[in-house]
Amino acid sequence: MPTPAHSSLAEPLTYRADQALAPGTLVRVPLGAREVLGVVWANDLPAPAAELAVQVRPIAGALDGLPPLDDHWRALIGFTARYYQRALGEVALAALPPQLRTLTSVQLARRLKRQSAAATVQPGTPTLEALSGEQAAALQAIEAERGPFLLFGATGSGKTEVYMRAAADALARDPAAQVLVLVPEINLTPQLEARFAARFGAEAVVSLHSGLTPAQRLGHWLAAHLGHARIVLGTRVAVLASVPWLALIVVDEEHDPSYKQQEGARYSARDLAVYRGHLSGAKVVLGSATPSLESWHASTPAPDGPGRYQRLAMPRRIGTAATDDPNAGLPRVRRVDMTRQPKGTLLAPPLLAALTERVGRGEQVLLLLNRRGWAPVLACGDCGWKSECPHCSAYRVFHKIDRTLRCHHCGFTQRVPRACPSCGNPDIGTLGRGTEQLEERLVELLAEVRRPDGSPVQVLRIDADSARGAGRLEAQLAQVHGGDVDVLVGTQMVAKGHDFRRVSLVAAINPDGALYASDFRAPERLFALLMQAAGRAGRDAASGMDSEMWVQTQHPKHALFAALKTHDYPGFAAGQLKERAEAGLPPFCHLALLRAEARTQEAAQGFLNAVAETAAEALAQGELAEAFSNLTWYPAVPLTVQRVANIERAQMLIESPSRMALQRVLAACQPLLHALRASAEHKAVVRWAMDVDPLAV
Incomplete structure (x- = not known):
């Protein structure tokens, strides 16, 4: 049953069946006056007491023809619910396609018949280009070792080819094997799906993400669950999909914050991917040019790190000649000191001149301004x-x-x-300034500039506003790839993952806002964004065109920009990890947030402070005393944006050097939270939630 952790119904429910049903069987059961979808979690429960037996209701029926959800899937769901402090049913039902909840037996039978008719055909062997030495070494390690692996590869180093070769090896070893490939955002799914479909055959590949229609999501989920889909591509929701014969899990751009769910069960798909690989025996590859500091630390051997992951390095771009220069083929980084420019300057004259020259040569330019609107x-x-x-x-x-x-x-x-x-x-x-203003200003500045064929310069803006609507983003990206666009203006949605072959210059217009933000992860996110944006330039090494990354900043000597100039992620990571170790921040401690929403800020903070006081009284003594003593509870404070839609929001930070101690105390706090929420004193509280391993504090 879908029972949220903040509701009063959070445990599995007991039903009666005329015959034994295997754990994992999908059933329809009555709940009040409704009939809902459920999952058989266990069939070996002791008989209820006689006075309760008459209250146990029978199931309405099982979804015949659908294989049960396997042990590994149920173990994954159980772990997710426990670790992220949510109800088991809430996580289980959220992982299933919504249309399963409404299908009749006849409709499901039709679906299964269509799935059988569309079962995959094994693709032929494609002609493959030779691997670089670094790619070959990475594949050899993935083949020979257990992992998990952190594939630390420069932008353009050929990580996707490594993913596809590793997938091909996994599928060749076992005719039933399946591969799960995660990407951080929906807009990155189509291009990766096209590459996998071209290599393995369209029938072998399905995608799973929230952008699908309910019918598509159900069809793709069934293909994965039945084993017809050999390769499943998806966003974070796909990590909880039923993929019974899992042999390999790939998490592309593993550093991306989009892998952390921000509503409901606030799980990290990256972390669950690693755990899922452990459960199913599948190999796990996390890939990034700018790994998260948690993954980087986990791949650092002792004595400086735990060494839980095996780090595989691919520092050179494909097509780059052998050289001692570690940055060969990567864009040259230029810093523009905006304090020396006239007040109100949008584009510094040197940048505008470089942009004009590139466009005049028929090359493309990408301008990054991470703020939409005018x-x-x-x-x-x-x-x-x-x-x-x-x-x-x-x-x-x-x-x-x-x-x-x-x-x-x-x-x-x-x-x-x-x-x-x-x-x-x-x-x-x-x-x-926002992207709309930048786009309009560029049109004015480039009005007299001409492309090599004499036609006017074409400027295109891609952000959440311009890309709204079915197929709109795909059409815009096709314009860029087709060479119809000379200058692309966009937010972070175009700065990562895209393979723009004609882009030779990338410029960050105003990245300073994150330098001194209160969030301790802000520098990490900014560095990753700028490194990823720089990686869009000069990806076609065979063309011979040089590439540049320009950064307009008020703080050109900041350590972050110094590391960016030399593409020195290891140096940047070392500095950040040193600061975090000294401050006792992740990955050197473990965090959780208690959040509350209420009609007033006083009510929200009062509820959280009451939780801390009640927990101290109830848990500081007894079997949890030692665990409780390992926790630090900070006072409740408003969120950065404290009011949204007339609801006040507050949060309380809890930290501990021990993950186990934090988990035990959070689990013990669940009944305390329910009791306080139900009390008359806290009726003004609208909702509460726990966020384990939060991205922002």
Whole structure:
């Protein structure tokens, strides 16, 4: 049963069946007046007491023809529920396609018949290019060792080819074997799926992500569950899919924060992939040019690290001649000191000149500005009014295209006022810049520039606004790949994973915001974003064109930009890990957040502080005393954006050097949280949640 951890019903329910059903069997069961989907978790339960036996209701029926969910899948779901402090049924049902909950037996039979008719055909052997020495060494290690592996490869070093060769080896060893490949975002799925389909055959490959229609998601899930799909590609949700004959798991761009679910069961798909490999005996490959600091530390041998992962290095780009230069083939990094530019400069003159020269040669340019809209704030210079959202503690963003002020948190949208709502001043202006403004300004600056064929320069913006709508993003990316676009303006969604062969110059327009953020992970995320963005330039080594990464910054001497200039991820990681070790931050400690939402900030914080006080009274003595003493509870504080859609949000940080101690105490806190939430004193609390291993604190 789908029973959220913050509800009063969180344990498996008991039902009666006329005949024994194997664990993992999908069934329909009555719950109140409804009939819902359930999973048989165990069939060896002791008989209930006589007075309760009459209350045990029979199942409505089993989903005939569908093989049971296997032991490994149920163990994975059980671990996920325990570790991330959620209800077993909530995690199990969230991992299943929604349409399974509504299908009749007749409809399911039709689906299964279609699946059998579409069973995969083994593809032929494609012609493959020769591997580089680094690729061959990585594949040899994956073949010979147990792993898990951290494939630390520069952008353009051929990590995807290693994934595909490792997949081919796994499928060749066992005719039933399956491979799971995870990508961080939906927009990266189509290009990777196309490459795998071209190599292994379209019938052998399916995708699983939230962008599919319910019918597609069900069809692809069935193909994986029945073993018809040999390769399953997907976003974080795919890590919980039923893939019974799993032999290899690949997590591409393993550092990406998108692998952490931010609602419901806040699980990390990357971490679950490693655990799933352990359960099923599948090999696990985590790949990135900028690994997460947790994975980097885990792949560092003793005495400096635990050495749990085997690190495989591929520092050179494909097509780069053998040389002693570790950065051969990578883009040259240039830093522009914006303190020396005229105030209000959007593009520094040297960058504009370099951009114009590249476009004139028929090359492509990518400009990264990680803020969509025209400007983040609309403001009045007379009275100080700003475009605050009335429902959130955030500003509404000015979108010039449709003349709206739009909150990116709650979605509240209004037309831009003709004058200041506070003082009536008609001369209201903007603060800051977004991708819309950059796109418009570029069109103006490049109006007289011509491509090699004499045609005007084409500028394209790709962000969450421009890519909205079915097929829109794919069409835009096709324009870029086809050479119809000269200058691409975008947010982080175009800075990672894409193989833009004609891009020779990448520029980060205003990356300074994350340098001094309160979140301890902000530098790591910024460095990864800039390194990934730089990796879009000069990927076609055979063309011989040189490549550059420009960074416009107010702090050109910052250590982060110094490391970026030399593409020195190991040096950057060493500095960050040293700081975290001194501060007692992950991966040298373990964190959890208790979050509460209420109508008032006082109610939200009061609930969390009451949890801490109650836990101290109930757990500081007895069998959990030692575990409890290993925890540090910090006072409740508002979230950075403390109000969203008129709901106040607060959080409490809990840290411990012991993962086991933290887990034991969090589990013991569950009944305390339920009891406090149900008390009259805390009726104002709307909801609460636990976030284990949070990404941001």
